[in-house]
Amino acid sequence: MSIAQPLRHDVVTPYLEKTGKPGLSLAAEVKEQSGTDLFRCYQCRSCGNGCPFVQAMDYTPNQVLRLVQFGMRREVLSCKTIWICVGCHTCSSQCPMSIDIASVMDTLRLMAVEEGVAIGKPNIIDFHEEVLRSLEKYGRAHKLGIMLGYKRQTGRWLKDLDVGLKMLAKRKLDLIPSRVRDVKEITELFQCYWRESA
Amino acid sequence: MNDVRQLDFSYFPGCSLATTAAESNRSMMQAARILGLNLIELEDWNCCGSSSAQTMCKNLSLAMAARNLSLAPAGRPLVAMCPRCLHYLRSAQECLKAEVETREALEEKWRRPITTDLEIIHFMEVLARYGLDRLQANARRSLKGMRYVPYYGCTLFRPPRLAKEKYFQGEMENILGALGAEAVPDALSYRCCGSFLSATDPEIVTPLVQEIIASAAAAKADCLVTACAMCQLNLEMRNTSKAKIPIFHFSEILALALGAEDYEEWFIRHLVDPRPVIRKLSRAA
Structure with a gap:
């Protein structure tokens, strides 16, 4: 676990850039975007204790909320936890203060992507990008193509080879993608998509 | 079956059921046909957006789900089997209800209206609402003696936005228990x-x-039954322990009980052979 940096507010926040309005703290920004009030958190740690993935995280979910409350933008947007979270909502359903923690994670991920910070778990964003490439092309997810593309990106060709072959043998991975007829309607939607070339 | 009125639904398969989990799709179609539930596949549907679009771009995620809503004919509910698809379709609908301008922009782009009062429901909800007496009338194989773990996965009733509507906990037990x-x-x-x-x-x-598997083995379960195709695959694919417990799609067990005959075709697609459980059932019968 990394040592927390001293309390620091960035001078020009992306919120300021976008809206021209100063003064909104990171916590208020996250509250606005996620629609959930994370000021209610009193660090009971129910979320951290219940999260099935907490062992692979660098901060527990309650620590992530704390970083947000402290305004530690860079620290929280570049952490691993927000990428490891799959949105299973165990935390949200266990929180005694009804904070939808999973939707805070959603918001933080989007902010990390939009602000172009160093991604805490790059292989996961590689995977999401690969899925989006497939969606852009076919309108539906072509799993074999996604897995091959992901392997190309990460260079780990042998990892999981046995499982892949087993799935092929069971015909669970279709060679030919299922696709949308009017695929132009789909590709048009990808104009908004944040590009790595940027 | 013939004396029961046919009910029409639009049906959103989603990427998993169209491909890796084709056995779930086929068995659900069988079960629906036997029960007189007419599932009409949504014309030219696309991916609901999935976690990946949700992660990378809010607008994209909304628009992908919204396109499906724009394709759904008004007047009959839209049914999904995949809990994540259900979640994203419903979330998009909520959002389009609140953001009228966004909806109008998409309607203009596609030159189709988006009905925001379209009912979006899970297949299990269809059964709970219309199917329980039809189930009793059409049961052909008894599931007596089958000990299963009902595995709902994370999405069917946990996200706060979905929990506000239908609460599914216990629904699988009601149906398979019957x-x-x-x-x-x-x-x-x-x-x-x-x-x-x-x-x-x-x-x-x-x-x-x-x-998860160890807990099922300790409880002496014959199998797990999932509501989600991704759970089904992960639980089979990532089980490296010696205890090989088969994982069924909910629809497979349902169709089996309703007398579907082509189950061999579904079961050979499983990574853990479920046929011993089926043999045990037929011996007990």
Whole structure:
């Protein structure tokens, strides 16, 4: 676990850039975007204790909320936890203060992507990008193509080879993608998509 | 069956049921046909957006789900089997209700109206609402003696936005219980299967799946029954322990009980052979 940096507010926040309005703290920004009030958190740690993935995280979910409350933008947007979270909502359903923690994670991920910070778990964003490439092309997810593309990106060709072959043998991975007829309607939607070339 | 009125629904298969989990799709179609539920596949549907679009771009995620809503004819409910698809379709509908301008912009782009009062429901909800007496009338094989863990996965009733509507907990037990199967309560029914981490970081997911399977084995369950195709795949694919417990799609068990004959074709697509459980059932009958 990394040592927390001293309390620091960035001078020009992306919120300021976008809206021209100063003064909104990171916590208020996250509250606005996620629609959930994370000021209610009193660090009971129910979320951290219940999260099935907490062992692979660098901060527990309650620590992530704390970083947000402290305004530690860079620290929280570049952490691993927000990428490891799959949105299973165990935390949200266990929180005694009804904070939808999973939707805070959603918001933080989007902010990390939009602000172009160093991604805490790059292989996961590689995977999401690969899925989006497939969606852009076919309108539906072509799993074999996604897995091959992901392997190309990460260079780990042998990892999981046995499982892949087993799935092929069971015909669970279709060679030919299922696709949308009017695929132009789909590709048009990808104009908004944040590009790595940027 | 003939004396029962046919009910029409639009049906959204989603990427998993159209491909990797084709056996879930086929068995559900069989079950629906037997029950007189007419599932009409949504014309030219696209991916609901999935976690990946949700992660990378809010507008994209909304628009992908919204396109499906724009394709759904008004006047009949839209049914999904995949809990994640259901979640994203419903979330998009909520959003389009609140953001009129966004909706109008999309309607203009596609030159189609988007009905925001379209009912979006899970297949299990269809059964609970219209199917329970039809189930009793059409049951052909008894599930008596089958001890299963009802495995709902994370999405069907946990996200706060969905929980406000239909609460599914116990629904699987109602349906399969009516057909004679026995739910095993003391296993990890609600633990997350690992979702996409199974593809990106199997070393995180494998021990979690082992724990789920071990809990089912300790409870002496014959199998797990899932409501979600991704759970089904992850629980089979990431189980490296010696205890090989088969994982069924909910629709497979349903169709089996309703007398569907082509189950061999579904079961050969499983990574863990489920046929011993079926043989045990037919011996008991």
